[in-house]
Amino acid sequence: MGITSEGPNPFTIGLEKTAANYAPLSPLSFLARAADVFPDHIAIVHGRQRTSYREFYARSRQLASALSRLGIGKNDTVTVMLSNVPPMLEAHYGVPMTGAVLHSLNTRLDAAVIAFQLDHAETKVLITDREFSPVMKEALGLAKVAPVVIDYSDPEYPQDGARLGATDYEDFVQSGDAGFDWALPADEWDAIALNYTSGTTGNPKGVVYHHRGAYLLAQANILTASMAKHPVYLWTLPMFHCNGWCFPWSISVVAGTHVCLRWVRPKAMWDLIADEGVTHLCGAPIIMSTLLNTAPQDKRELDRSVEFFTAAAPPPESVLAAMKGAGFNVTHLYGLTEVYGPAVVNEWKQEWDALPLADQAAKKARQGVRYVALEGLTVLDPQTMDPVPADGVTMGEVMFRGNVVMKGYLKNEEATAEAFAGGWFHSGDLGVLHPDGYVQLKDRSKDIIISGGENISSIEVEEVLYKHPEVQAAAVVARPDEKWGETPCAFVELKAGSNLDQTTLMAFCREHLASFKTPKTIVFCELPKTSTGKIQKFALRDQAKAL
Known part of the structure; x- marks a missing residue:
């Protein structure tokens, strides 16, 4: 027999919001x-x-x-x-x-x-x-x-x-x-x-x-950055980008110091990090590259470990090792403009330090788990909205839910409704869910390459290219092909002084990839990037079509 109650619930009487017990949340x-x-x-x-x-x-x-x-x-x-x-x-x-x-x-x-x-x-x-x-x-x-x-x-x-x-x-x-x-x-x-x-x-x-x-x-x-009182934060990330990932507001929480940087210049970064006692900074992989490739006479010795938070593609193991040697501890984040910047973190577990380096690299390649402020993060089939198996293999769309998802798109009710269909924010990113609940991106839905009916993850091919010690940056897009429909086309930026050629790099890829995933075309060039250091794949897709 169920318990029933008559009359108003006592928890609703005289317990309303007042100026004494409620204030709207605002940074x-x-x-x-x-x-x-x-x-x-x-x-x-x-x-x-x-x-x-x-x-x-x-x-x-x-x-x-x-x-x-x-x-x-x-x-x-x-x-x-x-x-x-x-x-x-x-x-x-x-x-x-x-x-x-x-x-x-x-x-x-x-x-x-x-x-x-x-x-x-x-x-x-x-x-x-x-x-x-x-x-x-x-x-x-x-x-x-x-x-x-x-x-x-x-x-x-x-x-x-x-x-x-x-x-x-x-x-x-x-x-x-x-x-x-x-x-x-x-x-x-x-x-x-x-x-x-x-x-x-x-x-x-x-x-x-x-x-x-x-x-x-x-x-x-x-919380994610484990910031103690009075951190010193260097502004390498543009403040116009997702409101600087909300750090203009974050730093006030712990009364930290904002160190402004008008232009990203190698010597200026090193000098400010050393002279101002910088403890934290954020940025795209290009910032890491800039720091590491600074002329030796402009680098500074650091007397402490500096926390570096990066988004976009996971850094190659060689870059992580070089950053650690230079005095930086790198944490990988993931997010989108629609979720206020970063809302997912590769939450590192101490027991992973004992793993072989190759296994550690595999862990670091994952985007991770939700921020404490995010209520839901998962990988769903975008058609059925059913969860994909947590097997690290089955791809679906990465989706978000919670208080750090945008209100919506200004003056665009149709796009807002589409983005929130089924009660989740559809990121447009394709990924897998690992058995431990960590999400790993495999591609943007528009960047997946379909060759001979087989899906090829551009990220997977890029990860192999980044393993070559002479590759500075790489991006892979689909190139139209009469026989296969599409084939992988790689655009590669080499490190200074490299003489790497197409034949050698293709052979390297074949050692690490199935033959159908190996780039059929490699173009050596300086990659077009946004102001936040992200590679502009839309420009590369246009170039690939014109080849």
Whole structure:
């Protein structure tokens, strides 16, 4: 006989949300706390500039105040075209303090794409660095919107680009009130940021983040990186990329120091790591390559191990070994713009240290398990939505579920519904699920090569190419073939001084791959990359078709 109850449940009476027991989650609270508890600790280093948390918080409030006086409020878009400089950090707090949405432009975009984003986002205010004046002037000429333009002149690294607006950033900030009475969002589901996908086919989609997701991912970064109090974080990752994987907000959680890096240059990176006591940095594999290939006279000896977090393709074992020898401990992450950046980590287990190196490399090649802030990560058959067997072999689509999945795509209900079909976010990445629950990518759905009816993982072929000691970078795409439909075509970037030829590299591949998976074509060239260091496979697919 079941237990039944009559009348209202006591847990619903007099236990409502109040100002005393509930506040919407927002990463804005992290900066306020850091300024309260560690007001004199250095928050930002930029050239000779040193900014304390007291000053960082005050300047962010001044920016919010000045924007508010322009009429900027809830759900208005403020766009920034900035490199890794202090105003970019101030914008991550000052813009959402008004209720507005921060839209960070990729600094390598062309004018037409920038104009599309300005119009699609309905930009009200644009803060732009004078380094980018030429492309921004062209973009504003193409755009339909006419935002208020504020020019940033970097005092540490002056740029001679033309002023596009009537207001200088520093003057604008100083016009604001450092005591601006900002408030947490009325609803933690409110939008905090807008990031556009790469748009390799058609126009890019606008990915909308909310305060709750930013709060949770920012804290999860701290846990994943095992950050103690006052870490020193070097900005090698562009802050425009998924809001710098949410680290502009994360660092305030532990009152760390942001070390700004306007341009990724080998000597500058080594000097800052050594001189500023850097403990953590993030970046694509190209950052590792840049560090390792720095001229010997520009490298520095490190007196500590520096944590390096990388995404994209798993680093080859040779690179991991070289990074360890140089003083870096590498952790592999995985994510997408739609999940606030990294949401999966290759969680290393101590017992794996005892495995043979080849077995360790196999473990490190996996993307891993979900962040603590992510509720669900699995591999499903995209047609039936059934889980694939956890056998490390059967491929399906990697899918996400939880609070660090985007709100959706701006002004694109159809794409949003498609991405969330069946109650999961469809990543478009193909992968396998191992018996221990770790996910491993095998390809993007659009990058799988179908040759003679057989599926070939481009990642599998790339992993073999990376094992050759003279290969710097590699990407494999499908090349149309009359007989087989498609065959693997490899684009390879060699290390300096290498004389490796096509015949030798093909023979190397045949030693490690089934014959049908071996590249039928190898092109030696410098690989096209995005501003975040990812190889632009869409450009290589076009080249392969033209061969």
